[in-house]
Amino acid sequence: MQMHKPRHAFTALLAAALIAGCGQEAPPPAPKADAPQTPEVVTVKIGSASPLTGPQAHIGIDIRNGVQLGIEDLNAKGIEIGGRKVRFELVAEDDEANPTKATTVAQKLVDTKVAAVVGHFNSGASIPASKIYADAGVPQISPASTNPDYTLKGFSTTFRVVAHDGQQGPTLARFALNTLKSKNIAVIDDSTAYGQGLADNFEATVKSLGGKIVAREHTTDKDTDFKAILTKIKGRKPDLIMFGGIDPQAGPMIKQMKDLGINAGFIGGDGMQTPNFIKLAGDAAEGAMASIPGLPKDQMPGGKAFLEKYKAKFNQEVELFAPMGYDAVFVFAEAMKRAGSTEPAKFLPEIGKTDYQGVIGPIAFDGKGDLRSAPITIYVVKGGRWEPLEIIKPDGGGEPAGAETPAADQAPK
């Protein structure tokens, strides 16, 4: 024991020195707002949470890139909040599209003292994470989560800059009745929260507008044989079949429709608006329609400029939600400016009052934190590609989407 004593003392000394050293190196505490100060640059951390690895990584990285671009643009412009220069800093985290990992990541961001978070991508990740942000009082804008439940938790910190599924179903229904003039509609869903929710919303709106649902069928998100239900539907002679579900079912389904000689139209939600759907369905995909929240990326008000800037910076095309991520950063910055503070508690009330013209269009939130004006675009498969067909504004009006896109006209017929 005796021998150890000096060593203990030495260790203690070393530790003390280290702690002292750390104290000296640590940044000075943030200056008080009322203290007279020379203009000093304050660093504000913005979190970005999305899947950066795994099968959805390309979408998650796209969101992260959008946030990064937003932050760099803000810093380049150099903005002042409450009379002090502010520098934004990106803290990007990977939630692996996993609800459990999402809560871990959310806690990590809160502990890193981010002022605000752009995220997550998956509804299944955004919803559990929203509780952690709400408890910490950190505002959250999801660039992509469309499940209606996300904003129904009663948290004041929860916002999104994308239309939700509750807006998609009715829009599809109005499109089917007003534009396609469908008389007899059959509805199939995949018995999931997403698919059945979308189909229920669709069916309810069709009925309330006086449309006729001739069959309502269910399958599962594991099935690949739809011959039996399609045969039954064939007997009801529909002119349109609406499917609430995702591409692994939608692809084989439309193929089997053609095999059975059903000549009805086929329409669904964003779950089947994917290149994979066309791969799975082959030639049968031709003419299938699907909605996706938001405008086509090249038709967003700030779209063209943004796409070019993005391409120049990252040397790749915008995947999907980068413009939403970009705008979310500016929504935060604008709210901070108006509040004159980078304290979440101070600028949070200002987010709800946002009236900002972003890349994706006008951004204003309703009481729940959903977009007030959330356009939805209907796409159609034409020449083996998804092409925009019609943009539907929330007021119910529709306008052809092909007008400004020469690409749509030149597509091989």
Next chain:
Amino acid sequence: MEIFAQQIVNGLVLGSIYALVALGYTMVYGILGLINFAHGDITMIGALVSLTLLQLLAAAGLPAPVVLGLAACGAMLVCALLGLSIERAAYRPLRRAPRLAPLITAIGVSILLQYSAALIWGKQYISLPPIIEPLRFTLFGAQLTSLQAVIFLLACAIMAGLLWFIKASRMGRAMRATEQNPDVAGLMGVNTNTVIAFTFLLGSAIGAVAGLMVVLYYGIGHYFMGFMLGLKAFTAAVLGGIGNVAGAVLGGLLLGVIESLASGYIGDLTGGVLGSNYRDIFAFLVLVLVLVLKPSGLMGRSGGDRA
């Protein structure tokens, strides 16, 4: 009436696929008294191997019949080897063990195959571009494609070939002898290990053909696709009388038709309370009823259950 005819056709084609898979269950059960729960996943491996081969060969620009032939051979070879190695590694050491042991091992092998496939092919659905545009024709008002007809005829042909093989060939006689009593068969000079290995080889190769048909019919493959297919085929084998080759095909066809009619008419019969997503209930309701009312199945020997 047209709709009814169409549902019958749908059911027969679906049933033919069940029948092809059920043959593998029933052969192994007949010889060993073992329910090889990994058989559904061997079919899955066959499906994914043929999917990959079809993609590669079609991309290489070979004519369609060559592509199909090579894919079928490749898948059958892989599955036959797989069946052999599974028997050698997982079942043979346990042949004298209590009956529960190989059953648990079979479930283990099944899971092993699933996740190995997930590692190799990923967890995504894999799609297959159409290799041959099928001819469409009408039969009693029902729409039919040439592929559907081929699947049905193939199931019948393989069953007939198998029945002949078991009845007439030397190996078939050895199989029947092993089935009746492996110990005595061994004493009579039958190499039972070879017979059992051959049974696995044949059953797995037929499973590979079933996998190829699934891939061609649905144009889609997935690492988990063998699970439900295996359970349904097992049900079909029990329905027909497990251990009986003709019974497996009859059971498969019946199950397919029952399922098809159930999902077509359940919604109307129950006033919309039960939807067609409950159709799997019928498959397993059939299993329970058969086990309760006629445990030996439609064509099974009564009281002949060995082990």
